[in-house]
Amino acid sequence: MDNFTFYSPTKFVFGKDTEQQAGALVREFGGSKVLLHFGGKSAEKSGLLGRVRESLKGAGVEFVELGGVHPNPLDDLVYEGIDLCRKNGVDFILAVGGGSVIDSAKAIAIGVCYDGDFWDFYSGKAAPKKAVPVATVLTIAAAGSEGSGDSVITKKDGMVKRGTGGECIRPKFSILNPALTQTLPAYQTACGATDIMAHVCERYFTNTKNVETTDRLCEAVLMAMIHETPKVIADANDYEARANIMWAGMVAHNNIVGVGRDQDWNSHGIEHELSGLYDCAHGAGLAVIMPSWMDFVYKHDVMRFAQWATRVWGCKMDFADPEATAREGIKRFREFLHSIGMPINFAELGAKEEDIPTLVKKFGLPEGGRTGGFVKLSSEDIAEIYKIAAKASL
Amino acid sequence: MDNFTFYSPTKFVFGKDTEQQAGALVREFGGSKVLLHFGGKSAEKSGLLGRVRESLKGAGVEFVELGGVHPNPLDDLVYEGIDLCRKNGVDFILAVGGGSVIDSAKAIAIGVCYDGDFWDFYSGKAAPKKAVPVATVLTIAAAGSEGSGDSVITKKDGMVKRGTGGECIRPKFSILNPALTQTLPAYQTACGATDIMAHVCERYFTNTKNVETTDRLCEAVLMAMIHETPKVIADANDYEARANIMWAGMVAHNNIVGVGRDQDWNSHGIEHELSGLYDCAHGAGLAVIMPSWMDFVYKHDVMRFAQWATRVWGCKMDFADPEATAREGIKRFREFLHSIGMPINFAELGAKEEDIPTLVKKFGLPEGGRTGGFVKLSSEDIAEIYKIAAKASL
Numbered sequence: 001m002d003n004f005t006f007y008s009p010t011k012f013v014f015g016k017d018t019e020q021q022a023g024a025l026v027r028e029f030g031g032s033k034v035l036l037h038f039g040g041k042s043a044e045k046s047g048l049l050g051r052v053r054e055s056l057k058g059a060g061v062e063f064v065e066l067g068g069v070h071p072n073p074l075d076d077l078v079y080e081g082i083d084l085c086r087k088n089g090v091d092f093i094l095a096v097g098g099g100s101v102i103d104s105a106k107a108i109a110i111g112v113c114y115d116g117d118f119w120d121f122y123s124g125k126a127a128p129k130k131a132v133p134v135a136t137v138l139t140i141a142a143a144g145s146e147g148s149g150d151s152v153i154t155k156k157d158g159m160v161k162r163g164t165g166g167e168c169i170r171p172k173f174s175i176l177n178p179a180l181t182q183t184l185p186a187y188q189t190a191c192g193a194t195d196i197m198a199h200v201c202e203r204y205f206t207n208t209k210n211v212e213t214t215d216r217l218c219e220a221v222l223m224a225m226i227h228e229t230p231k232v233i234a235d236a237n238d239y240e241a242r243a244n245i246m247w248a249g250m251v252a253h254n255n256i257v258g259v260g261r262d263q264d265w266n267s268h269g270i271e272h273e274l275s276g277l278y279d280c281a282h283g284a285g286l287a288v289i290m291p292s293w294m295d296f297v298y299k300h301d302v303m304r305f306a307q308w309a310t311r312v313w314g315c316k317m318d319f320a321d322p323e324a325t326a327r328e329g330i331k332r333f334r335e336f337l338h339s340i341g342m343p344i345n346f347a348e349l350g351a352k353e354e355d356i357p358t359l360v361k362k363f364g365l366p367e368g369g370r371t372g373g374f375v376k377l378s379s380e381d382i383a384e385i386y387k388i389a390a391k392a393s394l
Numbered sequence: 395m396d397n398f399t400f401y402s403p404t405k406f407v408f409g410k411d412t413e414q415q416a417g418a419l420v421r422e423f424g425g426s427k428v429l430l431h432f433g434g435k436s437a438e439k440s441g442l443l444g445r446v447r448e449s450l451k452g453a454g455v456e457f458v459e460l461g462g463v464h465p466n467p468l469d470d471l472v473y474e475g476i477d478l479c480r481k482n483g484v485d486f487i488l489a490v491g492g493g494s495v496i497d498s499a500k501a502i503a504i505g506v507c508y509d510g511d512f513w514d515f516y517s518g519k520a521a522p523k524k525a526v527p528v529a530t531v532l533t534i535a536a537a538g539s540e541g542s543g544d545s546v547i548t549k550k551d552g553m554v555k556r557g558t559g560g561e562c563i564r565p566k567f568s569i570l571n572p573a574l575t576q577t578l579p580a581y582q583t584a585c586g587a588t589d590i591m592a593h594v595c596e597r598y599f600t601n602t603k604n605v606e607t608t609d610r611l612c613e614a615v616l617m618a619m620i621h622e623t624p625k626v627i628a629d630a631n632d633y634e635a636r637a638n639i640m641w642a643g644m645v646a647h648n649n650i651v652g653v654g655r656d657q658d659w660n661s662h663g664i665e666h667e668l669s670g671l672y673d674c675a676h677g678a679g680l681a682v683i684m685p686s687w688m689d690f691v692y693k694h695d696v697m698r699f700a701q702w703a704t705r706v707w708g709c710k711m712d713f714a715d716p717e718a719t720a721r722e723g724i725k726r727f728r729e730f731l732h733s734i735g736m737p738i739n740f741a742e743l744g745a746k747e748e749d750i751p752t753l754v755k756k757f758g759l760p761e762g763g764r765t766g767g768f769v770k771l772s773s774e775d776i777a778e779i780y781k782i783a784a785k786a787s788l
Binding site: 214 | 615
């Protein structure tokens with residue numbers, strides 16, 4: 001196991017009606033003038049925004065509002081948010097929504113405290129050190145952004161999707177009411193579930209040896225997702241299954257199950273080019289990419305894939321042919337994703353095989369460069385994974 | 395799943411040589427005058443205390459010292475620590491040791507900020523609201539006190555062992571270097587492992603339905619402990635296994651695996667009377683009590699015990715006789731504890747059956763009272779569990 005630091009100082013307030021505590025929590029963490037940041041009309045229509053506004057007013061917290069966050073959040077709204085915060089002396093940002101809204105709020109939070117262009121943090125020119133405090137009222141179990149110091153934004157010019165991270169943008173508190181996710185359509189619910197499972201897999205496939213505790217914790221989250229996700233696809237109002245998925249989504253991404261090991265985030269990177277170019281849902285893109293990445297890399301550590309296949313997917317170990325067990329695990333993963341309504345190839349996602357050279361170019365590896373924590377991929381390898389993804393079938 | 399709040403703002407700095415960061419971390423969390431609190435001579439002899447002192451000096455942090463914490467930490471040293479802190483204007487307490495040292499440090503931390511007798515917090519007269527900041531350099535993977543807001547102290551007068559808890563005594567940071575645990579004798583290592591497993595089991599056996607995510611996380615920690623503990627019993631210097639156990643010990647008790655459900659801490663309470671009366675190791679007492687508690691309560695929810703037996707202990711489900719599966723799980727638990735060198739009955743622990751009435755009286759349930767989150771026990775039930783524990787065999 002490698003040395004590590006684990007620090008997750010977010011206060012999670014979980015359960016029914018917890019959004020009514022928003023105002024008191026903002027006060028507890030020192031906020032007095034809030035930017036209320038949100039997405040489209042669903043939070044307004046459902047009454048959620050109204051309840052949050054009431055809670056803020058009840059606690060004597062002033063606020064300004066900025067809605068309109070796009071599912072793949074764009075830089076132009078971030079610039080608008082930074083201006084709005086500066087003009088109004090905002091000292092706290094409350095994101096009401098899913099990962100996109102939260103990521104947009106985080107970008108605004110670091111942008112307000114930075115003299116240059118906030119995109120510097122996403123292009124790798126600067127690292128976030130200071131931010132306006134951020135908190136969340138989560139409405140989608142997916143990104144794990146409610147418990148992480150990460151943010152992903154898309155630059156409209158060229159549709160480039162990039163991420164940044166830092167302790168200063170980790171939420172002070174996150175309100176997790178599973179009932180708020182009950183209005184989500186099945187497709188978006190499944191996209192969220194796929195994202196959660198991918199967050200675990202990106203940590204699970206590692207070259208670090210002797211990580212049994214975190215292996216078991218990763219497997220636990222995956223098994224819970226396999227058990228709970230079909231329930232919410234069958235019945236959107238299954239509060240209990242929503243609750244299990246919502247907690248799994250946080251645990252999957254605050255890194256408690258991934259400490260002390262090399263991780264591999266190539267599936268996320270390879271997917272980002274798909275959702276950047278086609279504006280598809282991140283989770284749907286992951287459903288197409290992640291098993292294809294596995295097809296491409298499993299021979300690098302057959303026994304790790306066989307462990308995953310047997311422990312998580314209940315495959316019988318084929319001692320004469322462990323590769324067959326590894327492949328069976330990947331097959332069951334793809335079948336599971338298909339069963340919850342996810343696309344598994346380019347055609348089902350709405351991507352085009354002829355765009356592969358564009359996708360690889362946008363991925364932007366330098367000539368001869370390689371990237372990855374489990375298997376270091378070249379541009380040619382990435383093209384190969386897109387090709388597998390293009391033609392994948394059950 | 396029940397509503398809950400989860401807040402674990404401790405910064406965990408994990409791995410080799412991390413004790414050298416102690417001084418810088420004290421500074422990071424605002425300390426300038428530290429009480430260095432520790433136990434016996436082993437931390438001095440091993441050089442650990444010397445390295446921590448150097449780190450504090452290097453960071454320009456002043457400190458006073460108070461050693462001599464007893465394995466079941468006593469109130470008299472707490473009083474001494476409170477005086478010492480007040481006289482020296484201490485603004486930060488650094489515990490170097492295991493759960494006992496940390497719990498003693500927490501008691502001092504709340505005592506310093508309280509006008510009355512610190513025991514009020516342990517007798518239930520007062521709840522901790524304010525404390526001097528506490529941090530830890532952990533030397534035993536066991537109590538989970540490095541990541542919890544709990545503390546247990548024994549009152550010398552009558553040897554009464556009682557606990558308290560509050561956010562204000564949750565450590566600001568905890569330094570977890572698995573190498574520091576390599577000097578622990580096998581017996582103490584096994585006691586720690588038993589305590590960790592008990593912390594999970596006290597959470598696992600619940601009446602709350604639909605808690606698959608936390609069930610799976612609990613099972614993950616137990617399976618990791620079953621896999622790693624025999625390795626460190628066989629080879630005290632197995633750093634990797636020590637590391638897995640150390641992280642499991644934190645995860646087992648910061649409550650991330652136990653949120654949203656009723657818990658049952660009767661085994662801990664019933665054990666505390668044993669270690670209070672006989673001054674035996676808490677983990678050893680738990681090895682005797684926990685399976686006996688299971689023998690007594692398993693019929694309350696046979697399927698939960700059968701789930702535990704099959705998922706954690708690899709028992710085959712006996713569909714014609716689920717009770718047999720439940721009993722098989724408890725049997726394997728006891729066999730495992732025995733295999734790592736733990737006592738499984740009163741004789742092996744050094745307890746006496748004739749003391750049972752005294753133990754029950756010290757437990758102190760009011761006439762007709764009952765306690766417990768899974769099964770509510772009366773004084774007669776507790777006596778029965780002690781009787782099972784007295785005579786237990788493989």
